[in-house]
Amino acid sequence: MDSIIKNTNQAPQGQTIFEAKANARSNSKRLLQPSRIRRGIKGETFFKHTLSFTGILLILIVFGILATLFYQSIPAMNALGARFFWTSTWNPVANIFGALPFLAGTLITSFLALIISIPFSIAIAVFLGEYFPKGVFSNFIKNTIDLIAAVPSVIFGFWGFFVLVPIIRMLEMKFGIMPNGVGLFSAALILAIMIIPYAASLGTTMLRMVPASLKEGAYALGATRWEVLRKVIIPYSKSGLFAGILLSLGRAIGETMAVTMLIGNANFLPKSIFAPGNTMASVIANEFTEADNPVYVSALIEMGLFLFLVTFVINLIGKNIIKRATRNNG
Missing domain, CATH: 1.10.3720.10 (MetI-like)
Incomplete structure (x- = not known):
């Protein structure tokens, strides 16, 4: 509040210095009202929780994609093993992959x-x-x-x-x-x-x-x-x-x-x-x-x-x- 008062040494046009300081004090009191502070804290908390939820959701989506791909790959892993990446014949009709x-x-x-x-x-x-x-x-x-x-x-x-x-x-x-x-x-x-x-x-x-x-x-x-x-x-x-x-x-x-x-x-x-x-x-x-x-x-x-x-x-x-x-x- 002191900084607001210091910045009023030059009053706006149509106001005296004393009126400008009085307006600055009233504005600072209005900004420091408990209701406005509580609303600001609630808004910041909600925004923080929203960002945290979004970040966690993205991580879960990535791990969900990984888990789905791994689960759906199990039949090929069991049937083909490591040779899947080392053999060069691709014949779906004969089940050779x-x-x-x-x-x-x-x-x-x-x-x-x-x-x-x-x-x-x-x-x-x-x-x-x-x-x-x-x-x-x-x-x-x-x-x-x-x-x-x-x-x-x-x-x-x-x-x-x-x-x-x-x-x-x-x-x-x-x-x-x-x-x-x-x-x-x-x-x-x-x-x-x-x-x-x-x-x-x-x-x-x-x-x-x-x-x-x-x-x-x-x-x-x-x-x-x-x-x-x-x-x-x-x-x-x-x-x-x-x-x-x-x-x-x-x-x-x-x-x-x-x-x-x-x-x-x-x-x-x-x-x-x-x-x-x-x-x-x-x-x-x-x-x-x-x-x-x-x-x-x-x-x-x-x-x-x-x-x-x-x-x-x-x-x-x-x-x-x-x-x-x-x-x-x-």
Whole structure:
């Protein structure tokens, strides 16, 4: 209340200083009324309990999904055992299920997409975080990247099928490769485009967190902009850049529709990156509605459980890296 009175040394227009002080005292008394205090405490308590309930509910939902997937995977675990992930024959008619072709397709497409996307992600992060952090052009690039992240994956699949596949087929014919067009390489290219915004956005944030004193000190010692970027900015924010790349890997592993439309959907081990194949997510999307016996359904759900655990671990590691980097920078 004393601070309110001190701030009334200059009275509002049409009031004397004494009237302003009297109004300040009456306002402070009204704010400190027991009924208003009780209502404020009740509102804050309700809001706190609502947030706690929401957080606990989300945790229960995640563990509920995990428990459901695990329970539905038990028939396949009992019937197939560990060889499910090491055998390469997938023949539902004969009740033979081996997920190795889909595991290989998932790893090849995801890591190939990651390799393709890393240079573009880092370049965009450096461009927006260091060279053009503000301005109309920077905002346009940032909004475009955000728009790419928001586009549904099926749209990427359509675009890849009608634009990317003919180009790849033409290149395959030029280099003497069987002109499939669809295959692991096509799926990896579309995945690379889809995951660039995730790594670039997080990388931009991490580059902007580099203390200005470090950069100014390097410039004062005579370093060029390239030297500051290479020897100060990138080393300082490398953990955040790595976390962004790791999170984009988790996004690539779980992608379904765009990959399904471009990978060729072949249930055998690929012999090259241009050959048709399948991923765990794409085979689940293609065959789940056709599964006609419990082991078949359970085998598909077991692959879903594996994808869930892998993406959960990848995201957990990435979030911890970001948290540690943010804490150190702070």
